[in-house]
Amino acid sequence: MIARDALAIDGGAPVRARTLPYGRHAVDEEDIQAVVEVLRSDWITSGPAVAEFEEAFAKTVGARFAVAVANGTAALHAAAFAVGLGPGDEAIISPMTFAATANCVLYQGGRVVFADVRPDTLALDPARVEAALSPATRAIITVDYAGQPSDLDELRALAQRRGLVLIEDASHALGAVYRGRPVGALADLTTFSLHPVKHVTTGEGGMVTTDDAALAARVRAFRTHGITKSAGEREDWRYEMVALGYNYRLTDIQSALGRSQLRKLEGWLARRAAIAARYQTAFGAVTEVEPLGVLPDRRSAWHLYVIRLALERLRVGRGDVFRALRAENIGVNVHYIPVPWHPYYQGLGYRKGGWPVAEHAYERMLTLPIFPAMTDTDVDDVVTAVGKVVAHWRR
Numbered sequence: 001m002i003a004r005d006a007l008a009i010d011g012g013a014p015v016r017a018r019t020l021p022y023g024r025h026a027v028d029e030e031d032i033q034a035v036v037e038v039l040r041s042d043w044i045t046s047g048p049a050v051a052e053f054e055e056a057f058a059k060t061v062g063a064r065f066a067v068a069v070a071n072g073t074a075a076l077h078a079a080a081f082a083v084g085l086g087p088g089d090e091a092i093i094s095p096m097t098f099a100a101t102a103n104c105v106l107y108q109g110g111r112v113v114f115a116d117v118r119p120d121t122l123a124l125d126p127a128r129v130e131a132a133l134s135p136a137t138r139a140i141i142t143v144d145y146a147g148q149p150s151d152l153d154e155l156r157a158l159a160q161r162r163g164l165v166l167i168e169d170a171s172h173a174l175g176a177v178y179r180g181r182p183v184g185a186l187a188d189l190t191t192f193s194l195h196p197v198k199h200v201t202t203g204e205g206g207m208v209t210t211d212d213a214a215l216a217a218r219v220r221a222f223r224t225h226g227i228t229k230s231a232g233e234r235e236d237w238r239y240e241m242v243a244l245g246y247n248y249r250l251t252d253i254q255s256a257l258g259r260s261q262l263r264k265l266e267g268w269l270a271r272r273a274a275i276a277a278r279y280q281t282a283f284g285a286v287t288e289v290e291p292l293g294v295l296p297d298r299r300s301a302w303h304l305y306v307i308r309l310a311l312e313r314l315r316v317g318r319g320d321v322f323r324a325l326r327a328e329n330i331g332v333n334v335h336y337i338p339v340p341w342h343p344y345y346q347g348l349g350y351r352k353g354g355w356p357v358a359e360h361a362y363e364r365m366l367t368l369p370i371f372p373a374m375t376d377t378d379v380d381d382v383v384t385a386v387g388k389v390v391a392h393w394r395r
Contacts, residue, residue, distance in 0.1 A: 007392055009327035015385040016329035020378055022304075022369045023197030026268075027257075034260040038252045046230055049252035053259040054207075060262060061174070061184025061192075063209035065216035068202075068255060069223045072171045072193025074248040075206030076104035079189040080139075081243075082208075082218040083165040085110045089138040091167075094124040095338040096358045097143040101169050102339045105141070113137070114340050116355040120293030122306070123150035125357075130158055139165045144173035144183065146292060146335075147272075147301035152178050152186045159188075167191065172303035174199040175269045179297050184209045189219075194254075197371070199268060199301060200261035202254035223248040271372040272302035275379055279305055279368065282383040288313045288390045304335055305370040307386075308361055315393045318364055324392075325366070328385040333367040 006012030038049055050068055058066035069075050085091060087109035093102050095114040102112045115128040124142045140159055142150040152168065159166040168187035170176070176183045184190050189212075192198075194205035208219045221228050226245030250258075283289045290308045294300065309318055318334075325332045338358050340350035352359065368382055 005388070005392075007324050007327065007389060008329075009324045014328045015388065016381050019326075019329045019331050020369050020374070020381065021331040021371075022333045022367050024371045024373060025196035025201050026264075026371075026373050027201075030263075031257055031260045034256040035253055038256040041252070043252045045251040045253070046224075046249055047252045049255040049259070050250055053250075053255035053262075056259050056262055057207055058184075058209060060182075060265065061190070061209055062182045063185040063190070064211045065209065065213065067208045067216055067219040067223065068250040068258075069206045069208060069219075069248045070250060071204045071248075072191065072195060072206040073100040073104070074223070074246070075191035075193070075208045076100055076141075076167075076169060077107050077246070078208055078219045078222045078248060079167045079191050080104040080108045080110070081222050081245075082189060082215045083139060083167065085139060088136060090134060090136040091139040091141050092124075092129050092132050092137060093141045093339075094143045094145070094358070095340050095355045096122050096145060096336060096361070097169065097339060098171075098336055099339050099342060101141060101143055102345070105139075110138070111136070112339075112345075114350070114355055116357045117145070117361075118151075118293075119357050119361075121145065121148055121150075121295065122292060122358065122361055123148065124155070126151050126154040126158060129155065133162060137162070137164060139167060141167045141169060142187070143169045144171075144176060144301075145304075146306050147172040147176055147303035148292070148295065149173060149176050149178035149183055149186075149298045149300075156187065165189075171195075171198065173301045175265055176301040177299035183301075185211045188212065189215055194258055198303065199272075200258060200265055202250065202258040202261075205250050205254050205258060218243075221245055268372040269301060271374075272370060273300075275370050275374055276300070276302045276305055278376070278379045279370075279383070283307065283386070286387065286390060288394065289386065302370060305368045306335065307366055307368060308364040309366065311364055313395055314390070315395055318366065320393070321389055322366060324389045325385055328388065330382055330385045331369055334362075334365060335367045336362070338362055 008014035171193035226243035
């Protein structure tokens with residue numbers, strides 16, 4: 001006979017009847033109508049809706065310029081191109097990120113140098129960055145991990161002392177605030193992702209923001225094959241390709257959706273913060289669970305809610321906890337496998353063991369569901385499931 005408190009993975013009743021994903025987009029009738037209006041207009045790509053979205057986005061993040069691109073990876077690639085990364089150049093990057101953050105350097109022929117992260121926030125550690133500098137270093141690419149801004153003032157000061165450029169991968173951090181300033185113009189270039197699990201979505205999409213007019217112009221040309229003027233800006237048939245660019249444009253259809261979504265950002269940020277606060281309170285008394293540190297001088301956008309398991313207090317490893325929570329219909333995930341652990345990077349000569357803080361965290365971490373449409377009951381289900389699984393395997 002199965003015990004009433006048995007884990008679902010062992011045949012017990014799951015906490016939830018249906019799976020709760022770790023993230024999910026929200027599209028309402030206002031969003032749909034905005035897209036329909038574009039579909040009925042004279043432009044469906046590279047038209048006025050793109051410029052309107054860029055203007056609204058720049059205003060939201062406090063930047064002079066915003067350039068829309070096809071996705072977050074394109075945003076990173078465009079930023080690496082705009083600052084002139086090329087063969088022989090090194091860029092220092094966190095290992096605790098999605099592969100695209102590092103790949104953009106490789107696309108430009110540069111070399112990735114990984115520096116370890118802070119143990120509390122898992123954001124790039126400025127001291128480790130400074131130790132990794134070499135005569136070939138040209139850029140620092142920091143990641144606002146999980147939505148909390150990284151140490152931007154310290155990194156910016158370091159970059160300025162050494163004549164480097166600072167790129168901020170803010171894919172997790174739309175709406176985040178650092179020491180009273182919105183994320184978006186605190187680095188030379190800031191990149192955002194508009195993927196469906198992010199704060200606002202265009203389906204697929206990305207954005208590059210900056211206060212530097214020259215850098216913005218280079219990003220605009222890069223997204224359109226390296227051509228300096230779009231079709232709508234030409235006085236006649238002539239155009240000039242001045243660099244080897246890509247087709248990284250965002251459509252008017254996507255831009256209309258993004259602009260509509262942007263109007264809801266503050267409400268969604270507030271809901272994410274409320275969910276995170278409920279988690280923080282609930283897990284504060286669970287010694288087997290350690291949430292990320294929250295620093296008082298910044299506001300997280302709470303793209304992810306990441307916990308680390310105190311495995312020394314459990315009788316099983318992270319994989320068992322992951323599978324047990326999935327069986328309880330809690331759609332946990334892991335963000336991220338350290339980039340230098342991937343087979344491709346191993347083939348480039350990177351070896352495990354060089355980034356102990358990030359690697360130790362990876363072995364213990366889980367991402368719990370957090371998105372604005374979650375109800376308080378959903379949050380309670382997550383807390384209940386984590387408590388159930390942890391109690392079952394507590395030493």
